[in-house]
Amino acid sequence: MTGSAALFTDRYELTMVDAALLDGTGRRESLFEAFARRLPDGRRYGVVAGTGRLLELISQFRFGDAELEWLREHEIVRPATIDWLADYRFSGDIWGYREGEAYFPGSPLLTIQATFAEAVMLETIVLSTLNYDSSVASAAARMVSVALGRPIAEMGSRRTGERSAVAAARAAYIAGFDATSNLEAGRSWGIPTMGTAAHAFTLLHDSEEAAFHAQVEAFGPKTTLLVDTYDIAQGVETAVRVAGTELGAVRIDSGDLPTVVASVRHQLDSLGAVDTRITVTSDLDEFTIAGLSGAPVDAYGVGTSVVTGSGHPAAGMVYKIVARRDDASEWVSVAKSSKSKASVGGRKNAARRLDATRTAREEIVFVGDGPDGEAEFEAGDRLRPLMVQLMSKGEPDPAFLGHDGTEAARAHRAEVMQELPIEAFRLGRGEPVIPTTYR
């Protein structure tokens, strides 16, 4: 497996480059756009994620000797194109929504301007990162909003591909999760990590008591003890006996949660462990979290549902050419026009219209004026511009990269959520909470 992202690419991107370099059209300057035709069924808003990861992948998008040799040997493209690929380094401009931004159908999430050959080649990597990461962030944001301020941790690494797990932890964190179980996400993106023990640790020992002793010996009484390997009430009793009333938390990973949590809280209090917190982690999603809002839960851990986008594992974004220069160097708007899957061609800019209370009311997509143009809406009252320059002549803006970029995206998401109408946070199915208008 290469360190470069160059072969995380559909074959047809390279065959298009090959044919377009042959007839000269590959050098036509082009504008590609990533957007979602619709939100996942019933969702009120989406949350953009993956942008920071994507900018790093594009920066490292190079064909090394091993990749070039494989392409040559398998005759994927002509030898002249192999030479072109050997020199490939993205040198264009990219604008787009900030990571953490809310989005709606048609929002121009990413605009890439470069020669056709340079830009078309990025399609697969652009969509893989935005589709997966935004799917996770969009689901995670719903969970965060129903957790009502209680801490919520992502622990779904085992329910998605081993490297997608790292991206999922990052996307959930951007969407407001507080921590992850995934160590690589801690190392790569600076996300707080958490976790103490599984049932296996209890079963390894001769008794639950022996296991709790071992854990308290290693981590002190402030640790979190998993109390549902055998009988929960007995587990709680043993936990407090071993760790004392200083016990940090108990974790419950099974059972009828609202009932069990209330009874465990009562038991902890009666044992004097009034500050011992209760963490629950049993197959949670936004609906079960909402169902626990009245229960004395102190923290949530969410696995499968967040890393699989809670029913919508791909955000459905597409990457389309919307304009290109002709032989006279004039920009021509282009779009597929067959009956289904039609899209809106042309350069675009976007702003969100806010009302007097700074509540979002409309997603406005300006067609014809590019994100680099003089924004005609700057004079308008309460139009918040949505597009920023992410990459300039192949150089990513460092503000969007690494740990800092991830923290900035998380902070931006928190601000944007304040702006959405309250109906956005209903869990029931409905239409996008604000309409998208083309102007």
Place this chain on the structure above:
Amino acid sequence: MTGSAALFTDRYELTMVDAALLDGTGRRESLFEAFARRLPDGRRYGVVAGTGRLLELISQFRFGDAELEWLREHEIVRPATIDWLADYRFSGDIWGYREGEAYFPGSPLLTIQATFAEAVMLETIVLSTLNYDSSVASAAARMVSVALGRPIAEMGSRRTGERSAVAAARAAYIAGFDATSNLEAGRSWGIPTMGTAAHAFTLLHDSEEAAFHAQVEAFGPKTTLLVDTYDIAQGVETAVRVAGTELGAVRIDSGDLPTVVASVRHQLDSLGAVDTRITVTSDLDEFTIAGLSGAPVDAYGVGTSVVTGSGHPAAGMVYKIVARRDDASEWVSVAKSSKSKASVGGRKNAARRLDATRTAREEIVFVGDGPDGEAEFEAGDRLRPLMVQLMSKGEPDPAFLGHDGTEAARAHRAEVMQELPIEAFRLGRGEPVIPTTYR
């Protein structure tokens, strides 16, 4: 991002190792098992995938200096455990179902025998690979069975994480897909790659005709032309005019497929392009493929639905300790016993009972006799043993690795499908097609 898989791991695996090394229980020999409590809702069988990838990841599971430094700096484990991790190299034994095997609830898909500390640490990587890859393979197998021998290609890289895309291409190939769009899957796993052009290529050119000319110039008339950018009938007419009746194929990516395909076939025949094939690629899944069985389609391309497991993006497998030695070095069977999520402890072996027509009738899990034991069922008539040794003292069996391992898994899957009762291939929801019995 490291080349090692060591930090694709939940933090609690390392904290359990830390505490268990401290009290000595970490050196207890243990048996862990990966299995699925149930199949995804309504599915009749599952297909195991990910095993070959997993064996390679376990072989490379090492903590390098950078990983160790990060763990030390963040005080994830005690210094003594850092030293232990520095020397970590899996040295145990692994048995399991062959990759490509069918599985059912409770099938012991993977059994890992090693010290607790060595074996528990692999939980996250075991489940990430098996859950994602088996989810894709199980969905893909359903699509292959309804494609009725027509070629079917995986082209969903853009709908899943960029590295999961490579795993998905491999899992779909094992399940009987014929090719993938993903170039890295071609390079890493020897899978045939395919693809010619997207709508962007047509829109780049001044006319559809110019685009078709450019493509035929580069790849010859046997190429596949995408005919639905503007008007399909006009696209087909232009395609045959440009490429001649030797045209390899036309691809249709939108519209009401059964109607459109029939009309395109008629048009191609009337133009004399009787050997020109029709490929369809528009949001297909097992249900739409079944709906096209009567249409003159020659090949399918499937994206989103296969890489997201067609509604079930994680196969739901778990990794549990089922036995461990006590201080007297005797094996003790262990299992979580709280009310929900109970599991069956003990060493296990498994066989599939076939009837006189070699049709599978029962999945038999023998509890107590390990996969390394004298298989009591060898004398029985028509009991096909299911578990093979995958890794011995830390060394993977090379037959399961790389290109050859992938081909062997694909061949094994084809054989196993012959053995399943015909009801297995019904698309409607139902129970697992054979029962699982514990003996």
